[in-house]
Amino acid sequence: xxxxxxxxLLQQKPKADLGFYPTPFYQLKxxxxxxxxxxxxxxxDFSGQSLFGGNKIRKLEYLIGDAKEQGAEYxxxxxxxxxxxxxxxxxxxRKEGLTPVLYLVAYVEPDENDLRSNLLLDRILGVxxxxxxxxxxxxxxxxxxxxxxLAREHMARLIExxxxxxxxxxxxxxxxxxxxxxxxxxxxxxxxxxxxxxxDYLVHATGSxxxxxxxxxxxxxxDHPMRILSFDVIGHDASYLENSAALGNKSLEQLGVSEQLTxxxxxxxxxxxxxxxxxxSDAANDAIRLLAREEGLFLDPVYTGKAFAGMxxxxxxxxxxxxxxxxxxxxxxxxxxxxxxxxLGNLLDS
Numbered sequence: 074x075x076x077x078x079x080x081x082l083l084q085q086k087p088k089a090d091l092g093f094y095p096t097p098f099y100q101l102k103x104x105x106x107x108x109x110x111x112x113x114x115x116x117x118d119f120s121g122q123s124l125f126g127g128n129k130i131r132k133l134e135y136l137i138g139d140a141k142e143q144g145a146e147y148x149x150x151x152x153x154x155x156x157x158x159x160x161x162x163x164x165x166x167r168k169e170g171l172t173p174v175l176y177l178v179a180y181v182e183p184d185e186n187d188l189r190s191n192l193l194l195d196r197i198l199g200v201x202x203x204x205x206x207x208x209x210x211x212x213x214x215x216x217x218x219x220x221x222x223l224a225r226e227h228m229a230r231l232i233e234x235x236x237x238x239x240x241x242x243x244x245x246x247x248x249x250x251x252x253x254x255x256x257x258x259x260x261x262x263x264x265x266x267x268x269x270x271x272x273d274y275l276v277h278a279t280g281s282x283x284x285x286x287x288x289x290x291x292x293x294x295x296d297h298p299m300r301i302l303s304f305d306v307i308g309h310d311a312s313y314l315e316n317s318a319a320l321g322n323k324s325l326e327q328l329g330v331s332e333q334l335t336x337x338x339x340x341x342x343x344x345x346x347x348x349x350x351x352x353x354s355d356a357a358n359d360a361i362r363l364l365a366r367e368e369g370l371f372l373d374p375v376y377t378g379k380a381f382a383g384m385x386x387x388x389x390x391x392x393x394x395x396x397x398x399x400x401x402x403x404x405x406x407x408x409x410x411x412x413x414x415x416x417l418g419n420l421l422d423s
Contacts, residue, residue, distance in 0.1 A: 074294050074330075076259045082328045083256050086249075087138035091165050092120040092130040098264045098400075103367045108388050111398040113270070114370070115261055118405035121161060122168060125194065127405020128284050129161040131253030132245035137165050139249050145239035147172045147231055149224045151217070153351055154179050154204060155375070155416065157406045158244050158281075160191040163200045175202045176224040178216050180351045181415045182206065190412040203227075213350070217243070244281025248323035254287025255294065255324060261400065262297055272299045274393055277402035278380035279303040279341065280350075282313065284404065286321035289339055293332050294325070299400075302393075304383035305343035306376050307350045314339050345383040351375055353418025356382040361420060373406035374416055 097116040105112045120126040140148060148166050152159040154177045166173035175195065183192055183204065195202055205220045228238040241247070265272050279285040285303045292301060305313075314336040321334045347354060357378035364370050364381060372378040384401060387393040409416055 074296075076263055076295060079255065079259050079291070079294050082330065083252065083259075086135055086252060086328075087142040088134050089137040089141065089165065089169055091122060091134045091137065091168065092126070093122075094120065095260050095264060096120050098261070098268075101368050104364070107367065108385070109395040110388055110393065111270075111396075113272070113398075113400045115264075115400055115402050117257075118403050118407060120405070121164065123164055125157075125160065125164075125191075125405070125408050127157050127161060128254070128257075128402070129158045129245055129405075130165075131257050132250035132283055133162060133165045133253075135252045136241050136245055136247070136250050137169050137171070140171065140239040140241075141169060143237070143239060145171060145237050147174060147228070147236055147238040148241060149174045149176065149228055149238060150241040151176050151178075151220055151224065151243045153177060154181065154183050155191045155351065155409060155412050157191060157376075157408070160194050160198075160408075162241060162245075163195055163198045167198060173200050174224070174227065175200055176205060176220045177202060178205045178220050179207065180213070181413050183413065190408045194408070242281070244283055246281035246283030246286075246320060248320060248327055251283045251287040251290065251320055251324040252327070254284050255291040255328070256287075258288050258291025258297075259295065262291075262295055262299075265299075265400070270398060272400050273397045274399045275299055275301045275402060276380060276384045276399060277301070277303060278306050278376040278404055280306050280376065282317040282320060285339065285341070286317045286334075287324065289317075289334060290321040290325055290332075293334060293338060294330065300340060302384070302387070303339065303341045304345050304380040305341060306346050306379050308343050308346045314341055342383060345379050345386070351416050353416060353420065354379060354382070355419065356386070358418055358420045360385055362423070370403075371407045371410060372403070373409040374418065374420065375409050376406045377403055
């Protein structure tokens with residue numbers, strides 16, 4: 074399909090006006106010279122209404138638009154205590170006159186007397202926050218499921234009182250949210266064409282999978298040759314790609330198109346997330362320092378730092394060959410630089 078045809082399909086979906094698009098797109102000249110590739114960056118961190126935007130804004134435009142069309146009063150969502158998605162959801166709700174409620178898992182337990190980063194912003198925004206502490210021996214999946222269960226019990230009470238509630242999944246990873254990055258891929262492809270750049274690779278961080286599914290679905294619709302390299306920041310099993318393909322397919326179906334994704338459409342690497350989610354790695358911190366000192370730009374230790382580290386390793390190993398043209402999608406999250414020391418690790422050591 075042509076980009077104009079895809080945009081016509083997207084215009085049929087309800088959408089809140091939350092972001093500033095197109096987001097900036099330009100070459101990192103110092104690192105391009107150093108690495109031997111033509112490296113561009115797309116600044117999704119500039120997308121939101123506040124200083125703390127990111128990739129979740131594209132999803133939330135469609136998610137909040139849909140919730141308002143349904144007549145929702147309350148928006149419930151989930152994440153870690155330092156969740157970018159959760160904080161940006163609260164911002165969107167405040168702008169659109171909805172009441173947000175957060176259920177957040179404490180992978181790193183916050184200090185109520187020294188709130189930091191996104192949790193501090195949540196408090197300034199005045200949102201109702203429920204912090205869920207992990208029980209001894211409880212897995213990440215189990216505490217996530219318990220968080221959702223508690224939130225749904227809360228929603229049920231509100232619904233019984235006559236209120237309309239809407240649930241947004243962790244990371245906005247739903248068919249509606251994924252639509253935002255079908256939109257985002259079209260925008261990126263148009264920017265590349267406008268500056269006459271034939272890009273070989275698009276690199277980004279993937280967590281809940283909605284951004285990845287949307288990008289791959291957009292690439293499929295446009296039949297675009299650019300390869301999408303998705304670096305995992307959580308660590309998933311083989312079902313992750315199956316679930317992401319299903320997510321993208323539901324989004325495509327809601328747009329009324331017949332194209333279908335399979336797991337073979339994804340290029341996904343989960344070798345760079347260790348030692349775990351919201352746990353710093355030396356390679357990610359090296360990548361954060363490199364971009365800061367060569368280009369004056371900031372990444373975060375949870376998402377973009379790990380994806381950028383993966384990209385650097387691919388370049389140095391020749392997996393991304395010399396003289397390639399590469400776009401790094403900066404998905405935001407630099408507020409994590411002001412989070413708990415357990416998230417930062419050795420970032421300040423050199």
